[in-house]
Amino acid sequence: MDEYSNRSRLRYREKRKKTNIILNSLIAIVILLILVVGFSIFAGNDDAAPKNPDKTQAGQKAGSPDKNSGNNGESGGQDSTHGDGTDDKSQDDDESETDEDTGDEEGEPVITEGGSSPNVKRTIENQDWKPVGTSQTGDHQVVVDSSSPDWDEMHTALAYAIGTDKNNMTTWWLERDKSKEGGAIGTVTAKGSDQAYRVYIEWVDGEGYKPVKVEELYENDKK
Incomplete structure (x- = not known):
């Protein structure tokens, strides 16, 4: 067991x-x-x-360029390149040119109540209005005739004065300004608008017609 x-x-x-x-x-x-x-x-x-x-960290601390950035990795006084291929200096130059260009823009118009007749609501003048140009040479006479070069150039100046295109404007009346040598007066409206303007223009030798004064009318007195 x-x-x-x-x-x-x-x-x-x-x-x-x-x-x-x-x-x-x-x-x-x-x-x-x-x-x-x-x-x-x-x-x-x-x-x-x-x-x-x-x-990698040491390289970044030392100011090594980051290939994903647009900077050259140096601080102070250096031009940097932007993603669009322009550098700061070029951009500054462009901004300076833009500022200079704005100097050619028209200044603020001078607006006064009333005008040469009771039908005038207000009068607009701007010393910065410029001649519209001309193809004419030699001695000039104001010719209010649809077949003359004056006709087209006067309409360009009238449209310029009211801020529209001559193809978008209706001329109700156009005549020589008997009070001023080389001047003309037109009553116009922009197409699609009932607001009528009496526009005074004058001839500048070698440069064409330029607006002198615009009167905003209560009603179209040439309609």
């Missing part, structure tokens, strides 16, 4: 020992797999990171 018990215990111990060996082997395999997977993950992150971040 004792011998049988001893054999049973021995077999139990051997079986338990084998079971422990198998369990320990499985645990070791699991740990090994965990280590392998973890190493792969960390190794992948290292590859995605910059290889030499210290060098």
